[in-house]
Amino acid sequence: MENFLRLLRSKGFKLTPQRRAIIAALLSCAPFPTAQDIHRHIRQTAPDVSLDTVYRNLALLIRLGTVNQVNLPGGSAFEIVAGHHHHHLICLACGRAECIDYCPVITADLAQAEDRGFTVVSHSLEFYGYCRDCRPAG
Ligand SMILES: [Zn+2]
Ligand SMILES: [Zn+2]
Ligand SMILES: [Zn+2]
Numbered sequence: 001m002e003n004f005l006r007l008l009r010s011k012g013f014k015l016t017p018q019r020r021a022i023i024a025a026l027l028s029c030a031p032f033p034t035a036q037d038i039h040r041h042i043r044q045t046a047p048d049v050s051l052d053t054v055y056r057n058l059a060l061l062i063r064l065g066t067v068n069q070v071n072l073p074g075g076s077a078f079e080i081v082a083g084h085h086h087h088h089l090i091c092l093a094c095g096r097a098e099c100i101d102y103c104p105v106i107t108a109d110l111a112q113a114e115d116r117g118f119t120v121v122s123h124s125l126e127f128y129g130y131c132r133d134c135r136p137a138g
Contacts, residue, residue, distance in 0.1 A: 001027055004066070004080065011064045021046040022057050032070055032077040032097050062122065070097055071126050089127050093134035100127070 001024065005015060013019070025041040026033065033041075035058060039051045058078055061067035070077045070088050072095055089098045105123055113120050130136065 008061075008064070008066060011066070013060070013064060013066075018046060018049050018053060019057055021049060022054055023061075026058075026061075026067070026078060026080060030080065032072070032079055034072075034075055034077050038078070065122065069124055071124065072097060073128075087125050087127065089129065089131070091131035091134050092128050093130055096131055097126075098131070 004023065004027070005020075008023070009015060021042050022038060025038045029037045029041050035051065035054050038058075039049070039054045042049045042054065058067060058069075062069055062078075066081055068079045068081050070079060070090070072090055073092055074095055077097065085103060086099050086101050087103060089100050090096070103125075105125065110120050
């Protein structure tokens with residue numbers, strides 16, 4: 001946790017007690033908590049933190065590149081970016097997510113976005129299918 005907090009501070013993230021609580025919850029609900037999971041966890045120690053505050057801070061952490069948003073079939077989940085950029089395999093049957101060390105996005109292709117005056121800061125991509133346990137037999 002301290003390493004992560006140091007990283008956030010170096011990116012100019014102000015560590016209020018509320019934010020500390022959100023990050024502690026994010027870390028202890030790992031690997032893929034939803035905003036509701038994080039909120040439920042926080043309320044045990046910081047009952048005044050609203051779900052809205054959780055969402056706002058998650059958005060900020062994503063912008064800083066320290067949290068990934070993962071789109072599970074049931075809604076968005078979040079993970080701490082440990083190491084480098086990567087994507088996820090998501091099982092449509094059990095909803096489990098797995099990290100995969102692969103990125104098919106070619107940065108040069110994003111020139112199209114820049115032509116529109118759009119600055120790309122991050123992207124999200126999920127592969128949906130069935131995990132080993134849920135794969136239909138045959
Ligand atoms: Zn599965
Ligand atoms: Zn991951
Ligand atoms: Zn990627």
